Amino acid sequence: xxxxxxxxxxxxxxxxxxxxxxxxxxxxxxxxxxxxxxxxxxxxxxxxxxxxxxxxxxxxxxxxxxxxxxxxxxxxxxxxxxxxxxxxxxxxxxxxxxxxxxxxxxxxxxxxxxxxxxxxxxxxxxxxxxxxxxxxxxxxxxxxxxxxxxxxxxxxxxxxxxxxxxxxxxxxxxxxxxxxxxxxxxxxxxxxxxxxxxxxxxxxxxxxxxxxxxxxxxxxxxxxxxxxxxxxxxxxxxxxxxxxxxxxxxxxxxxxxxxxxxxxxxxxxxxxxxxxxxxxxxxxxxxxxxxxxxxxxxxxxxxxxxxxxxxxxxxxxxxxxxxxxxxxxxxxxxxxxxxxxxxxxxxxxxxxxxxxxxxxxxxxxxxxxxxxxxxxxxxxxxxxxxxxxxxxxxxxxxxxxxx
Numbered sequence: 001x002x003x004x005x006x007x008x009x010x011x012x013x014x015x016x017x018x019x020x021x022x023x024x025x026x027x028x029x030x031x032x033x034x035x036x037x038x039x040x041x042x043x044x045x046x047x048x049x050x051x052x053x054x055x056x057x058x059x060x061x062x063x064x065x066x067x068x069x070x071x072x073x074x075x076x077x078x079x080x081x082x083x084x085x086x087x088x089x090x091x092x093x094x095x096x097x098x099x100x101x102x103x104x105x106x107x108x109x110x111x112x113x114x115x116x117x118x119x120x121x122x123x124x125x126x127x128x129x130x131x132x133x134x135x136x137x138x139x140x141x142x143x144x145x146x147x148x149x150x151x152x153x154x155x156x157x158x159x160x161x162x163x164x165x166x167x168x169x170x171x172x173x174x175x176x177x178x179x180x181x182x183x184x185x186x187x188x189x190x191x192x193x194x195x196x197x198x199x200x201x202x203x204x205x206x207x208x209x210x211x212x213x214x215x216x217x218x219x220x221x222x223x224x225x226x227x228x229x230x231x232x233x234x235x236x237x238x239x240x241x242x243x244x245x246x247x248x249x250x251x252x253x254x255x256x257x258x259x260x261x262x263x264x265x266x267x268x269x270x271x272x273x274x275x276x277x278x279x280x281x282x283x284x285x286x287x288x289x290x291x292x293x294x295x296x297x298x299x300x301x302x303x304x305x306x307x308x309x310x311x312x313x314x315x316x317x318x319x320x321x322x323x324x325x326x327x328x329x330x331x332x333x334x335x336x337x338x339x340x341x342x343x344x345x346x347x348x349x350x351x352x353x354x355x356x357x358x359x360x361x362x363x364x365x366x367x368x369x370x371x372x373x374x375x376x377x378x379x380x381x382x383x384x385x386x387x388x389x390x391x392x393x394x395x396x397x398x399x400x401x402x403x
Contacts, residue, residue, distance in 0.1 A: 004042065010081040012040055019139075023047060028091060038076065039092070041153075043085040054085055061087045064154035067129065070311050070333050070346055071122035073142075073152040074362075090362060092150055097200070098138035105207040106235055109242075109272050111147065112204040113265075118149035119197060120265035121317065126154075127190035127260070134188065136196035137177040138203060146335055148309060175216055176209045180224045180252050191254040194261055198249025201268070206234045210250065224252070241271040292336040295320070295373060295380035304385065305341065310334045312375055326350050326376035334367065341367045350376040 004014045004027060012029040018039065019026040029040040047053050058078055065075035077088040097115065101107065107115075119141065126133060133154060140153040175183070179195035182188055203209045210228035213219040228250050231243045245267045251257045258264040293305040303320045310319040313330040322331070328348035335342055342364040345352040352359050353374035359365040367373065371382040 012038075014040070031088070037091045039073075039089040041087040041089060045083055049083075057085055060154070063131065067126060067131070067154070068328065068330055068347065069122055069125045070309075070330055071118045071149055071151055072126065073150050073154070074347055075154070089152070092142045092144060092152070094142050094144035096139050097141035097143055097149075097204075100143055101138055101203060101207060107204045109205070109237075112201060113269055113272060114147055115141070115143070115149050115204065116197070116201055116265050116268060119151060119200070120261035122149075122151045123190070123193050123197065123261040125317065127193070132188050132190060133193050133196075134182070135174065135177070136193050136200060137174050138200055139174070141200070146309065146337055148335070175219050176211050176223065178223065179254075181254060183220055183224060189254070190260065191257050194249055194257050194259075194264055195251075195254075197261055197264065198246055198257075202228065202231065202246055202250065205238060205246070206231055239271065242268065245271050291385040293334075293341055293367070293369065294383050294385050296383055297378070297380060303380070305334050305336060307336050310336075322375055322378050324376060324378055327378060328376070331375055335364070343367045343373065348376070 003017065004025075005016055007014050009029075011033045012031060015028040015030060015037075017025060018028050024041045024043050027040045027042065029038055030036075031038050043054070043057055047057070061075060061078040065078065067075075073092065074090040075087060076090065079086060079088075119136070123133065123136070131154075133151070135153060136151070140151065142150040142152055144150065177196045177199045179188070179192040182192050199209055199211075211219055211223040211226070213222060228247060231238050231246060232240070245264070248267075249257055249264050258267065290307045291304045292307050295303040295305060305320075310333065311330055312318055312320040312322065312327075312332045312334065314321065314323050314325070314327040315329040318330060320334075326349075328346070328350070330346055331348045332346055332352045333344045335344070343352065343354065343359065344364045345359050345361045347361045352365075354365050354367065355372055356374070367382055369382055369384050373380045373382055
C-alpha cells in the first residue's frame with residue numbers, strides 16, 4: 001500500500017502514519033470539511049478488492065459506530081475514496097498499553113486494576129449490544145490523560161446475533177491473545193473476549209503474554225493445549241487468590257471462565273484488596289474517594305464528584321445517573337485531579353453547557369465552583385462539598401430520580 005502521508009486525500013489532509021497492520025493502515029489526518037483532527041483507518045487495497053470482505057468491513061464499521069461508551073473509540077464515518085475503503089475515528093492522544101508495558105515491564109496492581117475495570121465496562125457494554133470485539137490486545141488499548149482507557153479497533157467486531165456474510169477471517173486477531181476457540185475457528189461469544197482480557201491482565205502483571213513461541217505453530221499449540229505458566233513464578237508479590245482469578249479467565253473451556261468481563265474485574269479487585277467486588281455499574285466509589293465537587297439540582301438534590309473520572313448519563317451504568325430522555329445514554333465525563341476539574345461532552349445528542357455556553361464534543365472544559373452545568377435539560381449548580389449525597393440504595397451510584 002502506498003504511503004499517503006502528506007497527501008490531500010479527498011476531504012482529508014493526511015498528516016502522518018500512526019500504525020500499520022495486516023488489514024489496514026491508520027493515519028493521523030485533518031478533516032477539512034468538519035475542521036477537526038481524526039484517525040483515518042484505510043483498508044489495504046488487496047482486501048478492499050474483495051467484495052465480500054469489503055461488505056463485512058463496512059457492515060462491522062457501521063455496527064461499531066453505534067456504540068456510545070466513554071471507554072470505546074468513537075467512529076465518525078465509513079466510506080470509500082479511489083480504490084480504498086476507510087473508517088474515520090476520533091483521534092486519541094496518549095500511548096498504547098502495549099508501549100507502556102514495553103517501557104515499564106510489569107505494571108503495579110492498582111494501575112492494572114484501573115485499566116481492567118475500564119476495559120471490562122467497555123466490553124460488557126459491547127456484549128450487551130450483541131457484539132464481540134475479537135481482537136482485545138494491548139495494541140488496541142489507548143492510555144490517555146489521567147490513565148483514561150479507550151478500547152479501539154472494532155474493525156473485527158462481528159454482530160454475534162447476526163448472520164455471517166463470509167467465513168473469511170475466522171481466525172483473525174493477534175495469535176497470542178486469541179482464545180483457544182478462536183484459534184481453531186469456532187463460533188465465538190463474549191467469553192472469547194473475557195479470555196483475551198485475561199491475557200492482557202496476565203501481561204500487565206508479568207510483562208509478557210502467557211503463551212509465546214519461536215513460531216506461530218508453537219504459540220498455537222501452547223495456547224490450545226498447555227496451561228498458562230504460573231504468575232507467581234514471575235511476580236512473587238501476587239497472591240495465590242489473585243493468580244487463581246487470572247487463570248480462571250484463561251480457562252481453555254469457555255464454560256469455566258467468568259461469564260462476563262465485569263465479573264472478572266470484580267473478582268480480581270476483591271482478591272487484590274482494591275475493591276469489595278460490588279457491581280461494576282456502581283463503581284464510582286464516591287463513598288470511599290475524596291469528594292472534590294458537588295452538583296446540586298434546583299430542588300436541592302446533590303451528586304458527589306470524587307477525584308478521578310466520573311461518567312454522567314441516563315443509563316444505569318453511569319456514575320451520575322440522570323434518567324431523562326433528553327440526556328444521552330453516556331452523556332459526559334467529569335475528570336478531577338490535582339490541577340482541577342474539567343468536563344468533556346462525549347458526543348451527546350443535546351449537548352453539554354457551562355454557564356449557558358455549549359462545549360465542544362471531546363474537548364475538556366474547566367469546571368469550577370459557582371458554574372452552572374447543563375446536561376441536556378438538567379441544570380446543576382457546581383459547589384464545594386458540604387453535605388451528604390442522595391444515593392440510589394440499589395446501585396450505589398448517585399441518581400436523579402424521575403419522580
